[in-house]
Amino acid sequence: MLNKNIETFIGCDNEFEQSDIVIFGAPFDSTTSFRPGTRFASKAMRGDSFGIETYSPYQDKDLEDIAVFDGGDLELSFGNTEKALTHIEEFTKQILDADKVPCMIGGEHLVTLGSVRAVAKQYPDLHIIQFDAHTDLRDDYLGETLSHATVIRRVWDLLGDEKIFQFGIRSGDRSEFQWGKDHVFTNKFNFDGLEQVIEKLKGKPVYLTIDLDVLDPSVFPGTGTPEAGGVSFMDLLQAILQVAELNIVACDVNELSPMYDHSGVSTAVACKVLRELLLAIKTN
Amino acid sequence: MLNKNIETFIGCDNEFEQSDIVIFGAPFDSTTSFRPGTRFASKAMRGDSFGIETYSPYQDKDLEDIAVFDGGDLELSFGNTEKALTHIEEFTKQILDADKVPCMIGGEHLVTLGSVRAVAKQYPDLHIIQFDAHTDLRDDYLGETLSHATVIRRVWDLLGDEKIFQFGIRSGDRSEFQWGKDHVFTNKFNFDGLEQVIEKLKGKPVYLTIDLDVLDPSVFPGTGTPEAGGVSFMDLLQAILQVAELNIVACDVNELSPMYDHSGVSTAVACKVLRELLLAIKTN
Amino acid sequence: MLNKNIETFIGCDNEFEQSDIVIFGAPFDSTTSFRPGTRFASKAMRGDSFGIETYSPYQDKDLEDIAVFDGGDLELSFGNTEKALTHIEEFTKQILDADKVPCMIGGEHLVTLGSVRAVAKQYPDLHIIQFDAHTDLRDDYLGETLSHATVIRRVWDLLGDEKIFQFGIRSGDRSEFQWGKDHVFTNKFNFDGLEQVIEKLKGKPVYLTIDLDVLDPSVFPGTGTPEAGGVSFMDLLQAILQVAELNIVACDVNELSPMYDHSGVSTAVACKVLRELLLAIKTN
Amino acid sequence: MLNKNIETFIGCDNEFEQSDIVIFGAPFDSTTSFRPGTRFASKAMRGDSFGIETYSPYQDKDLEDIAVFDGGDLELSFGNTEKALTHIEEFTKQILDADKVPCMIGGEHLVTLGSVRAVAKQYPDLHIIQFDAHTDLRDDYLGETLSHATVIRRVWDLLGDEKIFQFGIRSGDRSEFQWGKDHVFTNKFNFDGLEQVIEKLKGKPVYLTIDLDVLDPSVFPGTGTPEAGGVSFMDLLQAILQVAELNIVACDVNELSPMYDHSGVSTAVACKVLRELLLAIKTN
């Protein structure tokens, strides 16, 4: 008679089969070097999503008009990075195999590697658009090659030159920036040049990875490594709407660390970014 | 293929039909006069319950050996007290009609009235055992007769004299204590006399209501009106185990206000109290 | 010899009779559906107002040059919405009868209804200017017609079409926006069009209601339902100075929930908004 | 018609002339070496006192039956220690001259010196009972002779040997303990020996100074220098009731630093200690 307690992100309560997009949490932060806590992001976002509406006055669209399934959180192994990434890769593949768009909620940024591994197999010509404060282009970090600080370098290992486009970058060591010049497109500080990149990527499969610390810490203090001088919510929203014109085959939103922001604002911002992203993605 | 995200209190993932006990949340705190926030208790307890084990070394029992269903949270109307109480009463009745033991997670203490209304109809000889820091025996509070501060007085309206047994009481106004002397059994500060009460109530239907502020604020700071001089966790555990010898036909645990305790300790304590309570209740 | 401890908002220590403006707190948040706490706003603002100056470098005016009385907080009934609104209405009437401008400190936004009831009786041609993130135009919310989410709809019940002017709106459900198109003026996201509205309302009695969540959550995190993409403090200040050119017969500032912002910034911002508002209002 | 907003500690709203006891705040913490914040104690206690009752079930007495006046807070000079102490001394003298019992709310413990200076002039045979975690017997601290860490040594300068009785002490440097052996009575860790001291001081004028950090940090985390291994609330209450048998001519309660305890428990505990102290003091 009574049903078990189901908890989904607001407006994402469709069945798997009927859905076009699948969201899921990847609560992993074992390689975080400064301040951990992103493991709590997806649960916090589900709970606090009921503080926002399903309707977007920006896009005049409603989550109730689209079909999103919330698969809950993966149970990832803490302290065993490679196993966690494999787990994410396999789950992402399952979604792709069912012809749906995976939209992962991190966790630290390294989780992107698990998802990209699956997506790149399906779409060999995959391009990456990265919104982020950090380059994440180190070859290793304190000796580790699998780290939140190396994730985009590892993605480059898979995809090669001219496939990665970074925006909002304002932190990294000098060698990262120097290496990046020859291998990826990097726009520092803001979204300048996004239009041209979009023009170039028209028709190609695109993976959009949003490290929420691209936002200014005033807007989004709840993250492990806040970097002053970031973009505003409206800047990010505008950029998402632009990128959504492309063929987004997978995406993720990561690096919310809710416990560093007792006001709940960061989680609310993350929820709204996810709502707008889900509404903006074009599915068939 | 994939299932929707289900969230229950740890070890309480049985189907309704197979269960002996049904837990549910009553997230209501509209009459709270000092500091609101108990509406967040049940959600917080479900989330943080995964920080405790299903096994109790105190009772040498495991939640996996008993059958508990978690019905989620009622959607209660904020600002309309009577409607919220009716909603709780009806839900409780549904559980009783299915021959199961309802175990409600508050919310402010007033939610107990909704539940007791349903239980008292089923069990006219109902007795109440109340663990609490406050008498809750006012006839009205700032003119309101339905209030967290009047709830046990309203329960007395239903049950009459010699049915209510209070322990741990250490706050109230003088008139409450005076009125109480003629109508209820009150043991101040601790659990002295509990044994005799249990002896007396053997075989009778008993409703156990645990206002968690009976605990000392050092153990349980996350509550709206903390009262110094309370009982320890081991005292409360011992008292619960004793009361569980009786015929508990319904129970509740209330007044956790998680946001006043950023350490998470209060929520963890509440989870453990609930685990021990569920394991201790005798069902057939 | 010694006097009792008097606490007022900074610079608002005039006697009632000598005052042109009367501020008072309406600490009510019983219908808040997401996160309560606005009941603590007025007390927090009085205490922290001593962290700001009485002098405004924006207006080159000083609170010591005008006459404001601080009537303290109403003792409102928690859990009984209609009674609380009546209490507010009666207190507001008392101020209007003494020919002073009432300036209420919420509390949740619903308190505005109590005040508008009194003001609309005195000024039948009353117009409302609302600065807010939310439309508040629902006809009911979870079955309740008196709610923070329905307050402006209830105000419309009193005043009718073409009397309500909303600015900064960025959240609501689709039906609210649709209904609003036919009955109120709504400017989304910012203060565009405010100048024209002011032109139109010249000479008419105006009630200004400021839901502080119109501010961006970066500026004002201490509120129950933070909505990314809001206006800056300077935007709001500018808008207040413009509106103050009109015939403001009453006003309110609401939805500060101080406990969600441990930094105290939100309370400090609210204090400054109130100071600027008091200095800007034209009295005779 | 309307009166200015008056704020007093709960149940302490009598006029000065009619009162037997006068409470006042001394919000000073400029010499605090580790973590400041006690300046906020008295304001916080007034505000949160409405979360407790005026009635004590421990003493079966009510604040409404006694006559206490709340004189508000002194405006003390930050950074000028001697001036602040003089201010306190003068205010205390004013109360003594009116034949009332001064009960000061600190502030850091150094404020006791200001008050004792006034009281010792009136009562040359003054004795001190000190409940504290720290000896406070240094002769200077980082070169300063007026410091929270030297306060009882300065009191000794005024009163001499065999006048000071310390209980609950569990922190200090070795030399303090050694010096103390020859000059004051010190009972480490708890209240052992209090009975004998009380016997000895019968009939003599006694100043009771309660540094709330005598309480265990579990009970009272909101203090600048928490010291594990303290007494329980019930221990402290018992000790206060015992001391109140003596001729208490003045007293103080200090070292609450509310901002270190977001749960509000420490402030609630301090309020209850003050209530019990006010009810226990014998006045004529």
Add this chain to the structure above:
Amino acid sequence: MLNKNIETFIGCDNEFEQSDIVIFGAPFDSTTSFRPGTRFASKAMRGDSFGIETYSPYQDKDLEDIAVFDGGDLELSFGNTEKALTHIEEFTKQILDADKVPCMIGGEHLVTLGSVRAVAKQYPDLHIIQFDAHTDLRDDYLGETLSHATVIRRVWDLLGDEKIFQFGIRSGDRSEFQWGKDHVFTNKFNFDGLEQVIEKLKGKPVYLTIDLDVLDPSVFPGTGTPEAGGVSFMDLLQAILQVAELNIVACDVNELSPMYDHSGVSTAVACKVLRELLLAIKTN
């Protein structure tokens, strides 16, 4: 002329060569499954240690009379558990080779394994005394064999039966307790039986590992997995003083997670536990 800024735990500023005890931090928490944050413990303890005294009134000893060197924190690899353990093992060996007693500050409890590996090589007859809320006896945790929840099982792999003595245990799954019965000595809830164990271990090399969550969460809320019903500070202090009668060849103090306790009490408690431990250990 001027020297670089040196930061040590209070009173532990001796040179390595002159020291008998070496403290160092092992800031690692990558396998923490519930709430991470112990990586911040050692830094927080160094900073806040200046809030306590070097002198212990419990032991009448002073840190200034003994010789302790503070080696700072190891730079451990996040996300690579085996590498981190090896790093700890090597550093511990370096200390042992210099004939000093290593005293490690965790980090999650798993760091104990690294240290024990080095110590067990030096002392094949090593015995372990463990103060802890959790058994930590799982064979694997979510598939991982190296985990905070398996650490004592891994220690048993090294040492075998009848070498491990647990006290204060009050959480674990059923199978852990059952396995433990045959392989380790477990005293649940408190320190009963400690005296007999000490009698038994006289003269043998002993490693003392203190998981601070053995303390009641009221005393020590700043830990990842708080477990109600723990021991008091005085209980723990007493137990440490008893164990210190033995031949302690190495020790550690772990699982402080300072960011869960904004009051700073947990860090202060941890500092005092470390001070008492350092003063109690017998060195030659």
Add this chain to the structure above:
Amino acid sequence: MLNKNIETFIGCDNEFEQSDIVIFGAPFDSTTSFRPGTRFASKAMRGDSFGIETYSPYQDKDLEDIAVFDGGDLELSFGNTEKALTHIEEFTKQILDADKVPCMIGGEHLVTLGSVRAVAKQYPDLHIIQFDAHTDLRDDYLGETLSHATVIRRVWDLLGDEKIFQFGIRSGDRSEFQWGKDHVFTNKFNFDGLEQVIEKLKGKPVYLTIDLDVLDPSVFPGTGTPEAGGVSFMDLLQAILQVAELNIVACDVNELSPMYDHSGVSTAVACKVLRELLLAIKTN
């Protein structure tokens, strides 16, 4: 063999002799009238500086390419303002005598006076550029002439008219602004006119004092007296880079109060401001 634990601001680990710039902490906040806590700034900045990089993408420079020595914190006397200022003056002189640029980390703004005293003796033609929300031009504050609210007035006592240039000012009492008109250059709210001032000061010795509350509280909530309507991080960065064209002979960064911002963002912002300042200063 092993070295003592050294803690410096990131990338500032040079020896004194080899350095061009010397940073040091002045942890003093005894005259703070509203909310103390800046004493914790320098320690917090050292600890959290490891969350930022040594490389600046804004200036394309790296802290590793310049030579900065971190002298740790002065041990200042709490409660004795004059003594603390003298201590700061003497330490600053020591740095100047060694021909290095002192860069002090406050502490409340009053610490600037100590440093300016030393610098002004060395450079009689000293000019001050002040970035601040507050004028700090009072002649006395609550009777005290040495106060955070009088510091720039005291600096004026030393330097006289036409030497002080304020930017970002948005708070003060009316008389401060009026006095200021005749004696200092004040630009309200932002950095307008900075270019002309820089033109004017070319070649002259300049002391740059940055009160971080010049930043908007959204960017920098962790300060005692947050003032809405401040500048952005990018505005401040730009202004620092401009001023660095001048002959900066000394500087300071003050008024971070880390405990008011649990997110850590304010400390991270302060660290980045310091990094950019150190990289921008021209040394020979």
